[in-house]
Amino acid sequence: MTSRIIGTGSYAPAQVVTNDDLAKIVETNDEWIRSRTGIGERHIAVDEGTSHMAVEAAKRAVENAGIDPKELDIILLATSSPDNCFPAGACEVQAALGAERAVAYDLSAACSGFLFALNTVNAFIQAGIYRTALVIGADCLSKLTDWSDRGTCVLFGDAAGAAVVQAADSGLKTMVMGSDGVKGPVLSCVARSEGNFLNGKTPQLGYMYMNGQEVFKFAVKKVPECVNQVLEAADMDIEDVKYFVLHQANYRIVEAAARRLKQPIEKFPMNMDRYGNTSGASVPLLLDELNREGRLERGDQIVLAGFGAGLTWGAALIEW
Ligand code: UT7
Numbered sequence: 001m002t003s004r005i006i007g008t009g010s011y012a013p014a015q016v017v018t019n020d021d022l023a024k025i026v027e028t029n030d031e032w033i034r035s036r037t038g039i040g041e042r043h044i045a046v047d048e049g050t051s052h053m054a055v056e057a058a059k060r061a062v063e064n065a066g067i068d069p070k071e072l073d074i075i076l077l078a079t080s081s082p083d084n085c086f087p088a089g090a091c092e093v094q095a096a097l098g099a100e101r102a103v104a105y106d107l108s109a110a111c112s113g114f115l116f117a118l119n120t121v122n123a124f125i126q127a128g129i130y131r132t133a134l135v136i137g138a139d140c141l142s143k144l145t146d147w148s149d150r151g152t153c154v155l156f157g158d159a160a161g162a163a164v165v166q167a168a169d170s171g172l173k174t175m176v177m178g179s180d181g182v183k184g185p186v187l188s189c190v191a192r193s194e195g196n197f198l199n200g201k202t203p204q205l206g207y208m209y210m211n212g213q214e215v216f217k218f219a220v221k222k223v224p225e226c227v228n229q230v231l232e233a234a235d236m237d238i239e240d241v242k243y244f245v246l247h248q249a250n251y252r253i254v255e256a257a258a259r260r261l262k263q264p265i266e267k268f269p270m271n272m273d274r275y276g277n278t279s280g281a282s283v284p285l286l287l288d289e290l291n292r293e294g295r296l297e298r299g300d301q302i303v304l305a306g307f308g309a310g311l312t313w314g315a316a317l318i319e320w
Contacts, residue, residue, distance in 0.1 A: 007065025161284025
């Protein structure tokens with residue numbers, strides 16, 4: 001027994017911010033952003049947050065799967081930018097969908113979050129504990145961005161992606177997940193509040209910090225490594241993989257992974273030109289795009305891989 005993705009959905013806020021728009025608020029330009037990252041524009045939330053985006057993506061995934069939300073046993077929301085410390089955003093999704101039977105909670109693994117959540121529900125399904133799951137990756141990093149820091153503010157976009165996963169005979173074949181907390185400080189966002197009446201500190205709002213080059217080096221090494229691991233575990237020839245759906249942080253990272261894996265770049269779909277790096281949403285957003293464009297056929301072998309803050313990384317080999 002394994003689990004199969006039976007429906008996908010995604011959502012991005014209506015407001016589009018172009019590179020030229022950003023050149024009006026920080027010293028940057030379209031040419032630099034495109035040539036260094038592949039990003040042309042991104043969607044930015046105005047009067048909405050992570051939970052609203054997660055709900056919209058979830059509704060579309062449930063509709064695409066053709067199930068009743070009451071069939072859901074578990075809802076896992078992967079996010080590192082929840083609207084609230086509690087209740088969990090997943091509980092808001094549960095309420096909005098009327099998925100009253102489902103247990104719901106959040107999982108924090110940044111840009112690897114969707115992979116971690118998918119692998120977690122798969123473990124529940126394989127163990128026979130749950131049958132039908134909703135996995136969501138949603139992030140609203142625009143609210144954690146220092147909009148005067150050109151090193152980070154040009155990179156990210158807001159979005160949500162979701163998948164309905166169900167017990168099946170074929171589907172998720174092999175997975176790998178990893179964490180390296182020692183390297184955590186290279187990509188971080190400090191706690192929003194560190195004050196209480198004893199320490200006398202004033203509650204603070206934290207912003208994201210990233211050492212881009214360190215993360216770049218980590219990604220270029222780790223992504224091909226974990227892709228090879230899931231293929232080896234399944235005894236699968238890399239030539240049989242139709243698509244490598246990688247976290248959309250930078251087209252240069254995707255190209256480097258393609259080179260190291262000795263695979264044609266056409267097997268690596270990309271959409272960061274239109275969405276930027278949407279963190280936990282990036283893999284399910286791209287998967288939903290491929291699904292809705294009719295580019296995925298039953299039986300296709302697809303590798304998903306994500307990496308990000310933690311540092312964390314994860315990959316899964318799935319049969320569509
Ligand atoms: O999902 C989370 C994972 N995050 C990532 O995967 C990000 C990984 N890292 C990257 O994608 C790249 O490191 C960046 C896109 C963040 C940066 O690209 P880079 O080629 O590593 O550039 P750099 O940091 O070495 O900066 C090169 C120059 C610097 O100027 P000097 O020192 O050479 O004069 C920067 O100050 O580019 C400058 N720069 C910019 N210039 C125009 C940095 N940001 C900008 C900007 N516009 N937005």
